Amino acid sequence: MDKVTMTETIIASKLEKGLTWEAIAEKVGASPVWLTSACLGMNSASPEQAAAICDCLGLGSEVSTALQKFPTKIWEQTVPTDPLVYRFYEIMGVYGDTLKEVIQEKFGDGIMSAIDFNMEVDKEENPKGDRVVVTMSGKFLKYSAW
Amino acid sequence: MDKVTMTETIIASKLEKGLTWEAIAEKVGASPVWLTSACLGMNSASPEQAAAICDCLGLGSEVSTALQKFPTKIWEQTVPTDPLVYRFYEIMGVYGDTLKEVIQEKFGDGIMSAIDFNMEVDKEENPKGDRVVVTMSGKFLKYSAW
Amino acid sequence: MDKVTMTETIIASKLEKGLTWEAIAEKVGASPVWLTSACLGMNSASPEQAAAICDCLGLGSEVSTALQKFPTKIWEQTVPTDPLVYRFYEIMGVYGDTLKEVIQEKFGDGIMSAIDFNMEVDKEENPKGDRVVVTMSGKFLKYSAW
Amino acid sequence: MDKVTMTETIIASKLEKGLTWEAIAEKVGASPVWLTSACLGMNSASPEQAAAICDCLGLGSEVSTALQKFPTKIWEQTVPTDPLVYRFYEIMGVYGDTLKEVIQEKFGDGIMSAIDFNMEVDKEENPKGDRVVVTMSGKFLKYSAW
Amino acid sequence: MDKVTMTETIIASKLEKGLTWEAIAEKVGASPVWLTSACLGMNSASPEQAAAICDCLGLGSEVSTALQKFPTKIWEQTVPTDPLVYRFYEIMGVYGDTLKEVIQEKFGDGIMSAIDFNMEVDKEENPKGDRVVVTMSGKFLKYSAW
Amino acid sequence: MDKVTMTETIIASKLEKGLTWEAIAEKVGASPVWLTSACLGMNSASPEQAAAICDCLGLGSEVSTALQKFPTKIWEQTVPTDPLVYRFYEIMGVYGDTLKEVIQEKFGDGIMSAIDFNMEVDKEENPKGDRVVVTMSGKFLKYSAW
Amino acid sequence: MDKVTMTETIIASKLEKGLTWEAIAEKVGASPVWLTSACLGMNSASPEQAAAICDCLGLGSEVSTALQKFPTKIWEQTVPTDPLVYRFYEIMGVYGDTLKEVIQEKFGDGIMSAIDFNMEVDKEENPKGDRVVVTMSGKFLKYSAW
Amino acid sequence: MDKVTMTETIIASKLEKGLTWEAIAEKVGASPVWLTSACLGMNSASPEQAAAICDCLGLGSEVSTALQKFPTKIWEQTVPTDPLVYRFYEIMGVYGDTLKEVIQEKFGDGIMSAIDFNMEVDKEENPKGDRVVVTMSGKFLKYSAW
Amino acid sequence: MDKVTMTETIIASKLEKGLTWEAIAEKVGASPVWLTSACLGMNSASPEQAAAICDCLGLGSEVSTALQKFPTKIWEQTVPTDPLVYRFYEIMGVYGDTLKEVIQEKFGDGIMSAIDFNMEVDKEENPKGDRVVVTMSGKFLKYSAW
Amino acid sequence: MDKVTMTETIIASKLEKGLTWEAIAEKVGASPVWLTSACLGMNSASPEQAAAICDCLGLGSEVSTALQKFPTKIWEQTVPTDPLVYRFYEIMGVYGDTLKEVIQEKFGDGIMSAIDFNMEVDKEENPKGDRVVVTMSGKFLKYSAW
Known part of the structure; x- marks a missing residue:
């Protein structure tokens, strides 16, 4: 299967x-x-x-x-059209360079791992309209010379 | 300017x-x-x-x-190559459909707003290697008929 | 199904x-x-x-x-070829920046929601040829700092 | 110039x-x-x-x-990233086939002209949040055999 | 069907x-x-x-x-490879701007309609090799302000 | 120069x-x-x-x-956005296969040359609106085995 | 069939x-x-x-x-990945402008026909390694004014 | 320089x-x-x-x-539009699979080198119209297991 | 089969x-x-x-x-999304020009063959985390004039 | 600078x-x-x-x-045309799935890091023609549930 x-x-x-x-x-x-x-x-x-x-x-x-089974992870490389998923890509488009600036200022030259990684979704009730809260946590991996 | x-x-x-x-x-x-x-x-x-x-x-x-000035928000629509920014796109590619399932199960048919939205970046110290923690919060917007 | x-x-x-x-x-x-x-x-x-x-x-x-069922909204991201649908994309291509100028002049920095949104189509009889009238209405969503 | x-x-x-x-x-x-x-x-x-x-x-x-001067009308054919303009493309993606069904049901086989065309933008005040109202009007052009 | x-x-x-x-x-x-x-x-x-x-x-x-039935007109947007069809695209690539110059010089700011339109193909016998003659006729549509 | x-x-x-x-x-x-x-x-x-x-x-x-000078003929391979030029591409998209059927029925397996080729544009006055008439003539080139 | x-x-x-x-x-x-x-x-x-x-x-x-049957000649427009076929595209990429310079220097403004055309493949034995020899012959077609 | x-x-x-x-x-x-x-x-x-x-x-x-200087060989990967160069790409599109069949039938599993390679252009006079003759010669490189 | x-x-x-x-x-x-x-x-x-x-x-x-059977080697030309395979493309993107500099400095104008080629994968145990070691070996092919 | x-x-x-x-x-x-x-x-x-x-x-x-300075690593996402660099992409296209099979068989579900990574280039003299030897070493990163 x-x-x-x-x-x-x-x-x-x-x-x-x-x-x-x-x-x-x-x-x-x-x-x-x-x-x-x-x-x-x-x-x-x-x-x-x-x-x-x-x-x-x-x-x-x-x-x-x-x-x-170990999956082969395939997804469309064009930006997806579904409005819920698109909004996350828009966030990455708008804030991608900002994330690079802020993370590398805090941690040095390197990246946040997408492998040693986890994510949670929560609902925050709010009288002006409930809010979706997404929390991502990934290990920082540093570049080093050889 | x-x-x-x-x-x-x-x-x-x-x-x-x-x-x-x-x-x-x-x-x-x-x-x-x-x-x-x-x-x-x-x-x-x-x-x-x-x-x-x-x-x-x-x-x-x-x-x-x-x-x-009100910005015109332009970014490359091809997936970016910088490793730090790419990892966030990889997360969206791997978990995009998962986010749709989990959010709409909790909230109904709608989306998380990318306009009424905020985001924070934190450093979590960890003996196995420090972790990058990213928290996003956006208002839930519901579809309705007319 | x-x-x-x-x-x-x-x-x-x-x-x-x-x-x-x-x-x-x-x-x-x-x-x-x-x-x-x-x-x-x-x-x-x-x-x-x-x-x-x-x-x-x-x-x-x-x-x-x-x-x-909550739909996953998928459509072709290349501009469609059917002449009726293409004309609407041409309108957006020709008048997209104009809409940004005119809407943000009236409302400030933000967008017209495509979720809290409705649209009507009417027929306007006219001796020089009947006209198609399309009316769209969407809630204005404002950007704010955090 | x-x-x-x-x-x-x-x-x-x-x-x-x-x-x-x-x-x-x-x-x-x-x-x-x-x-x-x-x-x-x-x-x-x-x-x-x-x-x-x-x-x-x-x-x-x-x-x-x-x-x-008569303009040469050029625009990016990839879907634009600015959130205000993108929402209009999303509307066309979600409702393009619907517009074709509804307009051709009312008018027969043909298109709404994007040349013999006009458009207005209005602000509708609303206690739940002001609304952007966009009205487009274009002449219906009919296909015929020869 | x-x-x-x-x-x-x-x-x-x-x-x-x-x-x-x-x-x-x-x-x-x-x-x-x-x-x-x-x-x-x-x-x-x-x-x-x-x-x-x-x-x-x-x-x-x-x-x-x-x-x-009213057709949904779909075709490949990449330039077609069949040599007969490609040559017509090559003609439009080579002469597209020329057609714009010559038509708008004759008619003013506007376009040739592809809806109120007809086309014929004829064979012209010629001792140096027969010729294909293609004749297109479309109504001129003028832009006007509002 | x-x-x-x-x-x-x-x-x-x-x-x-x-x-x-x-x-x-x-x-x-x-x-x-x-x-x-x-x-x-x-x-x-x-x-x-x-x-x-x-x-x-x-x-x-x-x-x-x-x-x-012998020109290097370069043009955009994406379909052009200017409405006058686009309509000619739409005609080729809608009628490309038709031209192949009709020309090869008349002439056999081959193509209309875009090199041994000429084209004229005329204005046809018409009380319902003037018409643009475009006439293309190209030598028929036949495929043969070897 | x-x-x-x-x-x-x-x-x-x-x-x-x-x-x-x-x-x-x-x-x-x-x-x-x-x-x-x-x-x-x-x-x-x-x-x-x-x-x-x-x-x-x-x-x-x-x-x-x-x-x-008269074929409709369709092929992938992206450069093919098979190494044998790719090498021919690499040759055209590296030597395309050279072919234009050398052919038009010899013949004037025009092209080599791909319709009135033939091609042979031969094997040339060689102690340093056998060689593939490909010979293409096409009629020269001249541009002329009208 | x-x-x-x-x-x-x-x-x-x-x-x-x-x-x-x-x-x-x-x-x-x-x-x-x-x-x-x-x-x-x-x-x-x-x-x-x-x-x-x-x-x-x-x-x-x-x-x-x-x-x-050792060149970095860069060329456009989209098919070029200049008619002389395009015809060579059309030849590769139409005859690419044929070349693979014929060469590998003669030589076994492998490719024609584009590095250990040379090419000539000749003019063949012909009363029906002069012909362009292009001859390519490349070393055959064989695949082998390890 | x-x-x-x-x-x-x-x-x-x-x-x-x-x-x-x-x-x-x-x-x-x-x-x-x-x-x-x-x-x-x-x-x-x-x-x-x-x-x-x-x-x-x-x-x-x-x-x-x-x-x-002699294979026709086909693969997706867009960069693959599976994280294991993507990392190898990222390495080629980051170090491609470096490889060109270092190899041509050592060998002269030419390439490493991908046909006369072999590759091994080894596991290197390491207390900080095991390492994947990939070794590629290809014959150097030199450009020469003719 | x-x-x-x-x-x-x-x-x-x-x-x-x-x-x-x-x-x-x-x-x-x-x-x-x-x-x-x-x-x-x-x-x-x-x-x-x-x-x-x-x-x-x-x-x-x-x-x-x-x-x-911490670099923003940008490279062309289309496959590069320079023959030396292209051959490495061809290797990844031909052997990408093989690398996934062989590495995950040896190590389990995970990837080879491109961050905690190093690479060497050596020249191996050989009477049949010198060989380029490229050795890559990257830390294995394992997926785990949360």
């Missing part, structure tokens, strides 16, 4: 059981963002995590095996 | 005085991320903010006027 | 019953533009709206469920 | 005199949208209109001649 | 009956260029024209209905 | 003398389309033609030499 | 019979390059050539008919 | 002295194609060759040094 | 037998990098190598024949 | 003094690859390294300061 079929199977089962990503994540003992990315085929799960996900959704070993 | 010359003037003066974005931001009473983005020409400042920035850097009214 | 099959099912049924988008919209109590966009898969309907659309077209619960 | 220099000259003079596009348009007796597009080099003015614009801004015959 | 299937059905029937576009056009009472473009799905036919085409080719009402 | 400077010099002189392309072509004894294309740098002139053009415009031998 | 199926059928039969392009070409009395290009769907064969090819490969009239 | 200035200097001197590439090549004792490519900056010359070229054109040591 | 099916068959069999590329390579007597590239369809195997691979994986003659 | 001017200054001085990258690297005590990349503006030097480079080339403090 490839990752695309795996994702379709998981989503169909999730809808049928009326589960949310948050509820599955809680049962599996993982962050909702990581859990969702693994189910969408963008990260690999350990055998225990894969078993817990399948147990929760009533799915068999084929899905469990597919969840453990 | 256009925004490009304004940015060059500000950066030259900042280097000469040995100031950091963080120090300027503190004196101006604004977030370092916002302050940097305004100085890089990606946001407009109020007359008071513009005056405070120029006062801090010893710059004249031409720069102050340029800081107040 | 995905949105593409939903749209095909709706259009087949609409042709068979000889209905127009305008007639369906009137029965549903919505604007023809919004109604058409929801049936083409570019907006989500409330349960009541979805039921009314299906009732009007003699369609079942699968279509109703598909109409309520 | 080419159109680019003409636009720079007009904008410098407008800033110096503290005029708005709306005020100039009123003196010239034209719509603010058309007036702005002519000053940005995207439409040609009649000798009378060009004279009125230059009179209002205290500019000479070189600018007047440039305003009368 | 969609336009693609319609075109395949018409071409199969045309080959089987050994007809030419020119012969069909003559029976239908239309120009060969228009007739071919309608059969290739790039123009819509009136009910009478559609009936005449189907009568001539021995095809049923499904094809006739498909011929009457 | 390169072709770009040559074109600028010719256009400046033509404006100053109040000449039209048509008038220059008549004096030179050439078609207005060819004459304009040579002056825009897209064709080379013979020494006699170059001398006649310069004589007519009061220009010296540098321009004459530049007119005789 | 379309050209793609035709090519697959020919290649399957060629493999089964253990024939080479060179052997087929010799039996048909044509150049191996032209023969291969016709079998790959990039040129049309005469009825006699088509019959000879099918006779040689033991194929029926469907393939023969397909070989006689 | 960079390669661009070097080429301009050589071409100016060549025009002034009324020399052809062929004449220079003969004096230098090299092929006209190689000589032209070195003068256009696409190949490096030995000190002796560089001295001979400069001697022939009356140019100094700066040009000689520039001719000896 | 085409190369795509061949690769799928090999990978399915490899998973079922629990073999690694390294183990297969050892049995076949080839480098793991070359062996993997041949199984992924990017190199051709000799009859003996193909037989050894199939023997090892329990596969039949169809797979063996497919392994011996 | 920006990085572009810095590189031009360094290269001019290096040519004048007749130094090689290898000689400068030896004096500075760094690898030739790293040293060259820093001088080409793709890495930042420490104050000591910058001083040593400038000392060796007889350059002042402006160059030293520029060498210490």
Whole structure:
């Protein structure tokens, strides 16, 4: 079973059981963002995590095996059109150079790792309109000469 | 004075005085991320903010006027090659659909605003290597029929 | 049922019953533009709206469920070739900077929302040739510092 | 004098005199949208209109001649990144096929002209936040066989 | 029946009956260029024209209905590689600015309509090699202020 | 003198003398389309033609030499945005396959030459609106085996 | 039968019979390059050539008919990645302007035809390593005024 | 002196002295194609060759040094629009796969080198119109396992 | 059997037998990098190598024949998004010009062959984190005049 | 002084003094690859390294300061055309998926770092032709859940 079929199977089962990503994540003992990315085929799960996900959704070993495969991460390189996803690209376009200035001022010449990395999404209630809060954390990797 | 010359003037003066974005931001009473983005020409400042920035850097009214102009926000639409900025695009490519799933599960059909929006960068010390922490907060905007 | 099959099912049924988008919209109590966009898969309907659309077209619960799904809005990013649609892109190309000048002169630094937004199409009879009148209305969103 | 220099000259003079596009348009007796597009080099003015614009801004015959030249209308074919302009492209992406369905249902096989065309921008005050109202009107052109 | 299937059905029937576009056009009472473009799905036919085409080719009402549908005109925006078609793009690349100069010198600021338009192809016998003669005729549309 | 400077010099002189392309072509004894294309740098002139053009415009031998140079014909490969030029590309997009069908039906497998080629533009007066008539003539070149 | 199926059928039969392009070409009395290009769907064969090819490969009239169809020549416009084909594009990139200089110095303003054209491939044995020799011959076509 | 200035200097001197590439090549004792490519900056010359070229054109040591530099070979990756150069790309598009079939049938799995390579251009007189003959010769390089 | 099916068959069999590329390579007597590239369809195997691979994986003659076919090497020309593969492109982007400087300083004007070429991957254990070591070796090919 | 001017200054001085990258690297005590990349503006030097480079080339403090700046690493995202650099991209295109298979088989799900990374170039003498040997070493970074 490839990752695309795996994702379709998981989503169909999730809808049928009326589960949310948050509820599955809680049962599996993982962050909702990581859990969702693994189910969408963008990260690999350990055998225990894969078993817990399948147990929760009533799915068999084929899905469990597919969840453990190392993914080839492919996405469209043109800026995506969906308004929710586009706004994040707009933020990176507007603030990309700002992030470089501010991070390298704090840390020196290097980058924030996208591999040793995690991310959370929270809801902040607010009388003027609720706010989406996204928190990213990545290890700083320094350049050095040789 | 256009925004490009304004940015060059500000950066030259900042280097000469040995100031950091963080120090300027503190004196101006604004977030370092916002302050940097305004100085890089990606946001407009109020007359008071513009005056405070120029006062801090010893710059004249031409720069102050340029800081107040409404920017035309232009950036390369191809994915940028600088490793620090690229990693943020990679995160959006890997986690874009995950963010859509998780946010719309929490909030309904809509988007996180990139206009009514703010962002912070923090340094988290860690014995295995310090971490970059980026926090974004944007108002949720809901679709409705008409 | 995905949105593409939903749209095909709706259009087949609409042709068979000889209905127009305008007639369906009137029965549903919505604007023809919004109604058409929801049936083409570019907006989500409330349960009541979805039921009314299906009732009007003699369609079942699968279509109703598909109409309520939150869409992923995808379109070609190259300028479209169909002459009717191209002319609207030409208008945006010719008048885009003009709209920025005129709107920001009236409202300050910010944008017209494409989420809190509606649009109407009218026919204006005219002896020299009838005219198409398109009216768009979107909430103004202001940038502010943090 | 080419159109680019003409636009720079007009904008410098407008800033110096503290005029708005709306005020100039009123003196010239034209719509603010058309007036702005002519000053940005995207439409040609009649000798009378060009004279009125230059009179209002205290500019000479070189600018007047440039305003009368037939423009070559060039714009970036990649979707623009400025958030205000991008939102209009997003609207066309989301609602382009809807406009085709609704207009051709009302008028038959043909297009809305972008040449025999005009557009207005209005501000609608609203306690939940003011709204931008854009109205476009174009002659319907019908396809016919030969 | 969609336009693609319609075109395949018409071409199969045309080959089987050994007809030419020119012969069909003559029976239908239309120009060969228009007739071919309608059969290739790039123009819509009136009910009478559609009936005449189907009568001539021995095809049923499904094809006739498909011929009457308003087409969505889609083509590749990259320059086509087929040598016959490429040469026409080369002509437009070499002579595009020349056409703009010569037409606007004759007519003023405006365009040649591609909607109120027709085109013919003729064979001119010539001892040095026969020549292809293509004649295009389109209504001039003038820009005017508002 | 390169072709770009040559074109600028010719256009400046033509404006100053109040000449039209048509008038220059008549004096030179050439078609207005060819004459304009040579002056825009897209064709080379013979020494006699170059001398006649310069004589007519009061220009010296540098321009004459530049007119005789073999041009490198470069144009934008993205579809041009100017509405007059775009309409010709739209015609080629809509009717390209039709031209292939109709020409190869008449002539066999081959192409219309864009080198052994000429083109004229005429104005056809018409009470419903004047029409632009463009006539292209190119030698047919046949494919053959070897 | 379309050209793609035709090519697959020919290649399957060629493999089964253990024939080479060179052997087929010799039996048909044509150049191996032209023969291969016709079998790959990039040129049309005469009825006699088509019959000879099918006779040689033991194929029926469907393939023969397909070989006689006038091809629509389509290829990828991005530079191909296969190393053998890429090297020819590299040669054109490195030597394109050189070919223009050398050919037009010898022949005047014009081009080498790609229609009235033929090409051969030979093997030149060489102790330092055998060499591929490719010879192209095309009619010179001259530009002339009108 | 960079390669661009070097080429301009050589071409100016060549025009002034009324020399052809062929004449220079003969004096230098090299092929006209190689000589032209070195003068256009696409190949490096030995000190002796560089001295001979400069001697022939009356140019100094700066040009000689520039001719000896190892070039960075850059060209536009979009297909060029100049008709002479485009025809060679069309030939590669139409016959690229044919060349792969014919060469690998003769030589095995490998490529024709574009480095250990040479090319000649000849004029073949012909009563039906003179022909351009281009001959390319490159060493065959074989793939092997490891 | 085409190369795509061949690769799928090999990978399915490899998973079922629990073999690694390294183990297969050892049995076949080839480098793991070359062996993997041949199984992924990017190199051709000799009859003996193909037989050894199939023997090892329990596969039949169809797979063996497919392994011996000369591949057409196709890959995406846009920079790939998978993080492991992207990092190698980033290295080439950052160090491409450096490689040119350093190699041509050592060897003269020429290139490193990608045909007469091999590559190895090793694991270097390291207390600060294991390291990936990639070694490439290619024959130097020199440019020479003709 | 920006990085572009810095590189031009360094290269001019290096040519004048007749130094090689290898000689400068030896004096500075760094690898030739790293040293060259820093001088080409793709890495930042420490104050000591910058001083040593400038000392060796007889350059002042402006160059030293520029060498210490954190670079914004920009390169063309289209595949480069220079044959030496292109061959490395071809290697990545042909062997990219192979590298992913072989590295992840050895190390698990993760990547080779391009930040904690170094590279060497060596010359291997060989009677059949000298070989270029490139060795890359990067830390393995593992994905883990959160």
